[in-house]
Amino acid sequence: MEAPLFMLESGHILEPGEESTFFIGSDGKGFLVLPDDFMRLISFQMSDWDRPVFEAITESDPIYRQQASPFKGICGNPERPVVALVRRAEGKVLEFYSCRNADATIAQACYLPIPRIDADGALDIPEDLYSATVYRAASLVLAALGDQLATTMLELSKSMI
Known part of the structure; x- marks a missing residue:
C-alpha cells in the first residue's frame, strides 16, 4: 500500500460485471461496484475525461463533501475528475465525479488485488x-x-x- 505507483505492476483490469454494478446518473455522477479482491486503485478514466485519476479520496476527505454540490465547478468534472472509495450496501464502491452525460463509458480502469497464495504456494509480488x-x-x-x-x-x- 505504501509503494509508489511506478513500483507496482500494471494491475488487473477493472470492469463491470452485471448491469447493476455500474451506473451513471443524469448529472454525470456515477459508481462502479469493486471486486472483492480490490486493494488499491492504479488508474481510472471515463471516456469523456481529459485525464485519468491515479489516487482516490475517501469519505473522510474534506473534498468528498464537495462532490454532492449541484454546481459543476465545485464537484469533480471532466477537466478535473475525482474518484472516491466508499463503502455501501453493495460493498466497496468507486464513485466517480463527473461525466459530461450518462453515455460515457469506462476508458481505463486498473487495480491492484489483495495478494493471495496461488496454486504453486507463491505470492504474486511486483x-x-x-x-x-x-x-x-x-x-x-x-x-x-x-x-x-x-x-x-x-x-x-x-x-x-
Missing part, C-alpha cells in the same frame, strides 16, 4: 518490491519473537520503497 517485502516479513517475524532487530528490518523495508 518484482521491484520483492526485497522490501522480504524485509517487511522478517520484521513481522522478529516482532512476534520479541527481537529488537524488528525495527531495523522495518526501516530497511521502508527505505527500499
Whole structure:
C-alpha cells in the first residue's frame, strides 16, 4: 500500500460485471461496484475525461463533501475528475465525479488485488518490491519473537520503497 505507483505492476483490469454494478446518473455522477479482491486503485478514466485519476479520496476527505454540490465547478468534472472509495450496501464502491452525460463509458480502469497464495504456494509480488517485502516479513517475524532487530528490518523495508 505504501509503494509508489511506478513500483507496482500494471494491475488487473477493472470492469463491470452485471448491469447493476455500474451506473451513471443524469448529472454525470456515477459508481462502479469493486471486486472483492480490490486493494488499491492504479488508474481510472471515463471516456469523456481529459485525464485519468491515479489516487482516490475517501469519505473522510474534506473534498468528498464537495462532490454532492449541484454546481459543476465545485464537484469533480471532466477537466478535473475525482474518484472516491466508499463503502455501501453493495460493498466497496468507486464513485466517480463527473461525466459530461450518462453515455460515457469506462476508458481505463486498473487495480491492484489483495495478494493471495496461488496454486504453486507463491505470492504474486511486483518484482521491484520483492526485497522490501522480504524485509517487511522478517520484521513481522522478529516482532512476534520479541527481537529488537524488528525495527531495523522495518526501516530497511521502508527505505527500499
